[in-house]
Amino acid sequence: MKAFIKTILYKPLFNALIFLVWLIPGHNVGVAIILLTIVVRLILLPSSLKSARQQKRMQDLQPQIKELQEKYKDDKQKQSQALMEFYKENKINPLGSCLPLLIQLPILIILYYVFINGLNTSRFDLLYSWMPRPEFINTAFLGLDLSQPDKYILPIIAGVLQFIQGWQMAPKKKPGETMEMAQTISRQMLFIMPLFTVFIAGKFPAALPLYWIVTTVFAIGQQWWALRESPQKTALSLKAEKEQKAQKKTEKADKKAAKKGVEITVRKKSK
DSSP states (O other): OHHHHIIIIIHHHHHHHHHHHHHSTTOBHHHHHHHHHHHHHHHTHHHHHHHHHHHHHHHHTHHHHHHHHHHTTTOHHHHHHHHHHHHHHTTOOTTTTTHHHHHHHHHHHHHHHHHHHTTSSTTGGGSOTTSOOOSOOBOEETTEETTSBOSSHHHHHHHHHHHHHHHHHSOOOOTTOOOOHHHHHHHHHHHHHHHHHHHHHTTSBTHHHHHHHHHHHHHHHHHHHHTOSOHHHHHHHHHHHHHHHHHHHHHHHHHHHHHHHHHHHHHHHHO
8 A cells, every 4th residue: 555655646746846846947945845735736626625615514504403403312313314314405415524635635744755855865766767857956945944944934834824724614603602512622723733833843844834834825715715605695505506406396397297187188189
């Protein structure tokens, strides 16, 4: 499995990074990291948008979901059936926001190793035979050496962006509303994860927080695009979908009844 992942993901991404380093004037690895991260995020964009929209839809429908859970709280089987029917009626896959992330996560982790190993020429043995090779790799970027840890600038920027991204998706507490345990934990993680990001980013070569910054900025823009519809608009679109579906069902039944009536009339005349 390890060899398979190395062949289909790690080596192609590593070769792409070194090719960009070779192509960029001055062979700057910082610019190459930014460009490769953007390319990968663009490739993953369709699944990322689908995941974000599913998550937003689940959030918008939480009041109805809570009503069903409360209604059948004493009968877990009926509760599960009611929730599955509700998900089906509203075209929601409860795992729809998780599966794309499970696909993306290995790629993003592999990118981390690619960027760490791509900071010097020691791993050029991973390059394809036809791949051009830069004579050197320039790790200087905005006054920083990307091959060495940066304790403050990039880690703090990465932490702030992590907070902004988390805030976008964090459950918003309404006046007088009590938050469930999962929502409370989610809000706590909103503050814990940025601090964790700053701490970890300060321990690794600065190439890592640079990668985190680029991918988080991309994710923030992606989430803004996916979540730009208000809950009211989403609810209206769901209602319109239901009405359109009911109308099509009625029209189909009317056509079927009319066809049946014509057949009966033809039979009577033939007799």
